[in-house]
Amino acid sequence: MPGIDECLLEAMTLPGARGAAIVDWTSGLALGSVGASPNGDPEETATETAEVARSAAEYRAFTPGDGALDQQPGREGLQVEDLMLITRNGFHVIRFVETTFDSSVFLYLWLDRHSGNLALARMRLRDLSQRLVLV
Template sequence: MASVEVSLKEIMTAVEGALGAAVVDYSSGMALGTLGGGKELDLTVAAAGNTDVIRAKVRTMEMLGLTSQIEDILITLGSQYHLIRLVTGRNGNGLFLYLVLDKSRSNLAMARHQLKRIEENLEV
């Protein structure tokens, strides 16, 4: 099992093209940890904003009567991918991993695979 800090370091080193990563509590919108980012990528602001994305999707699924669980949500921008993966482990209920990728330097399929692997080992 890996801590938040170790998991974030692993995301940033294992995922090609990673620009920033965060572990976020979507009940509060607070980031439990961030790594990377910068002046143009405020991960704390992104954590709060993406909490709203998850809440909206959960509400929509409830209205539609969908019973499946969200695995991940992908937002594609001109030069970036924003990947949100809900943590499903025993200690991760209410958390998500947030990863920003440079679109020109990343492999989305590999990033999703690595994020799933890291999510499975996250211990909060």
């Protein structure tokens, strides 16, 4: 079971990986990061991606049913699994990490658009999020 550092290093083995982070989406703080950052500042990237993740998790358009965060703890109401943003030069993938405790963590991966494989990245992030050990 990989911890934060091992998880990030494994994410960086994906084709086209430029940077990765594990972020707390309630505070916007990076628990760890590796590689480059799209804006040159990993902490600013963590804050910005946390805003995107929080919006998707809280807005009912993305969480049909009873609402997104009304059913905490454990985020049982959160139905969003992945977020993908595609820019001219890259793929940005956010994968929510499900845990047995009240987790508000996601994996963020920035891929080069020309050499990255979005399908493979989604599958690998899903696997990493299931094996990640947060202590």
